[in-house]
Amino acid sequence: MHIDILTLFPQMFQVPFSIGIFKRAIDRKLVRVNIHNIRDYTHDKHHIVDDYAYGGGAGMLLKPEPIFEAVESIKSDIYLEQGADELPIILLTPQGRLFSQQIAHELSKYSHLILICGHYEGVDERVHEHLVTDKISIGDYVLSGGELAAMVVVDAVVRLLPGVLGSEASVLNDSHATGLLEYSQYTRPAVYRGWSVPEVLLSGNHAQIAKWRREQAIQRTLERRPELLDKANLSLEGRQLAERLSLRGK
Ligand code: SAH
Numbered sequence: 001m002h003i004d005i006l007t008l009f010p011q012m013f014q015v016p017f018s019i020g021i022f023k024r025a026i027d028r029k030l031v032r033v034n035i036h037n038i039r040d041y042t043h044d045k046h047h048i049v050d051d052y053a054y055g056g057g058a059g060m061l062l063k064p065e066p067i068f069e070a071v072e073s074i075k076s077d078i079y080l081e082q083g084a085d086e087l088p089i090i091l092l093t094p095q096g097r098l099f100s101q102q103i104a105h106e107l108s109k110y111s112h113l114i115l116i117c118g119h120y121e122g123v124d125e126r127v128h129e130h131l132v133t134d135k136i137s138i139g140d141y142v143l144s145g146g147e148l149a150a151m152v153v154v155d156a157v158v159r160l161l162p163g164v165l166g167s168e169a170s171v172l173n174d175s176h177a178t179g180l181l182e183y184s185q186y187t188r189p190a191v192y193r194g195w196s197v198p199e200v201l202l203s204g205n206h207a208q209i210a211k212w213r214r215e216q217a218i219q220r221t222l223e224r225r226p227e228l229l230d231k232a233n234l235s236l237e238g239r240q241l242a243e244r245l246s247l248r249g250k
Contacts, residue, residue, distance in 0.1 A: 002032045007117040010035040012147045025164045041066035059121030089114045092146030096135030101176035104156040117146030179232030183216035
């Protein structure tokens with residue numbers, strides 16, 4: 001996967017992309033990330049990227065020209081390379097669709113993504129209307145820039161790419177991947193400060209362990225995020241279990 005990120009603050013991306021799982025994915029050429037400074041696409045002497053809002057009001061808006069030109073330049077390189085016809089151009093904005101594991105999955109299917117980070121008071125509406133193909137919000141709160149939001153989206157997408165995580169199975173069981181929260185997990189020691197790991201996990205009985213985990217996942221989803229259960233794709237057995245647990249809790 002190839003990801004282009006447009007930002008006014010390229011330096012913000014240096015650390016996250018140079019450590020851990022991300023660095024390994026880049027080194028192994030599973031993902032390529034290019035950070036573009038929006039300021040490089042200005043033509044005036046002072047490289048101005050923002051301006052006052054028409055109609056007044058506090059704060060500065062990002063001007064449309066450098067953003068359009070940056071995207072067009074990236075797009076023309078892509079067309080030369082591979083003739084990409086489906087290329088999501090995503091604006092990070094608190095007004096976008098709410099990011100989720102499902103959207104991360106959807107985005108992980110593309111070979112190329114362009115992400116645009118706003119700043120200040122936001123970006124000129126013509127970018128929303130005539131340039132981007134998608135708008136994503138990472139939550140119902142307002143950040144000072146789209147950079148952290150872009151990192152959240154890119155991180156969630158990249159860990160889904162084949163080969164990025166050590167064990168593919170770990171992605172399948174993650175919270176939200178199944179529509180449920182993940183069951184509780186323990187590592188050594190078996191007893192810590194008098195708190196023991198549940199017996200069943202030490203039993204070596206894989207069928208029992210799988211059953212216990214399934215119940216755990218349903219139970220904690222019921223306790224912590226009951227609204228997720230309605231949407232979860234549960235088997236008949238899972239549904240019945242959820243109903244029993246929910247009755248027990250009443
Ligand atoms: N005035 C704008 C908010 C601007 S915040 C409004 O009310 O809609 C500045 C920038 O931070 C935005 O352009 C966007 O890129 C980013 N941003 C802020 N909150 C965000 C969120 N919840 N999700 C994604 N991006 C966000």
